Amino acid sequence: MENCTVEKCPVKLEPATAWVPSLQAIRKVIGKVVESVELKKHIFCGRHARALREEGLRMYSYTSTLQELERRQGEREAERDAVGRYSTMYLALKDAGVKPPKKRRKAKAKTATIVEQALAIDIPS
Numbered sequence: 001m002e003n004c005t006v007e008k009c010p011v012k013l014e015p016a017t018a019w020v021p022s023l024q025a026i027r028k029v030i031g032k033v034v035e036s037v038e039l040k041k042h043i044f045c046g047r048h049a050r051a052l053r054e055e056g057l058r059m060y061s062y063t064s065t066l067q068e069l070e071r072r073q074g075e076r077e078a079e080r081d082a083v084g085r086y087s088t089m090y091l092a093l094k095d096a097g098v099k100p101p102k103k104r105r106k107a108k109a110k111t112a113t114i115v116e117q118a119l120a121i122d123i124p125s
């Protein structure tokens with residue numbers, strides 16, 4: 001696979017021998033949801049994983065983390081598909097000229113009026 005993330009560490013890692021920090025920790029470092037490509041950039045050898053653990057970091061096996069990540073990725077995709085189905089449905093309703101329920105529209109109009117009123121208030125200088 002790849003070398004240990006620690007600079008100049010010569011250890012070549014195999015999925016079964018690699019360690020990674022928690023997905024949460026990696027996410028904090030990279031600032032986005034961890035994808036499997038990203039996970040490979042945060043692998044450590046046993047010795048360095050132990051050293052990081054001593055620093056208080058939780059380290060997990062690469063293979064089980066990858067499985068967890070793929071499971072989450074699958075969940076996200078399923079969610080996206082579901083959202084896609086709903087958006088298609090709602091957009092189709094909109095195109096068909098189906099209007100939202102009146103009550104909701106009234107509530108919105110009322111909010112707008114309150115905001116307009118608030119903006120119209122003259123504050124004496």
Ligand SMILES: [Zn+2]
Binds near residue numbers: 004005006045
């Ligand atoms: Zn190392």
